[in-house]
Amino acid sequence: MSVKILIPTPLRKLTNNLSEVYGEGKTIIELVNNLEGQYPGLKERLCDENNKIRRFVNIYVNEEDVRFLQSEGTSLKDNDLVSIVPAIAGGI
Secondary structure, X not given: OOEEEEOOHHHHHXXXXXXXXXXXXXXXXXXXXXXXXXXXXXXXXXXXOXXXXXXXXXXXXXXXXXXXXXXXXXXXXXXXEXXXXXXXXXXX
């Protein structure tokens, strides 16, 4: 099963400057583990030491925020589109 992943600019140094990569996995955490094998260092930017998605990282599957699904346990299927979006904080 192949899933397309959109990589944000801050993480592209880990993916050889690729904005789109492909990975495999039945769930988000399996996909992250697969990506780590291809692009070492990516997992630690996305997940904490308990394999939970970091709070400042937003991951979407087909435009749905995985925080409102099953988080890192969210199921994936062939041809899903996964977007990784770093959270942006700001204030006045």
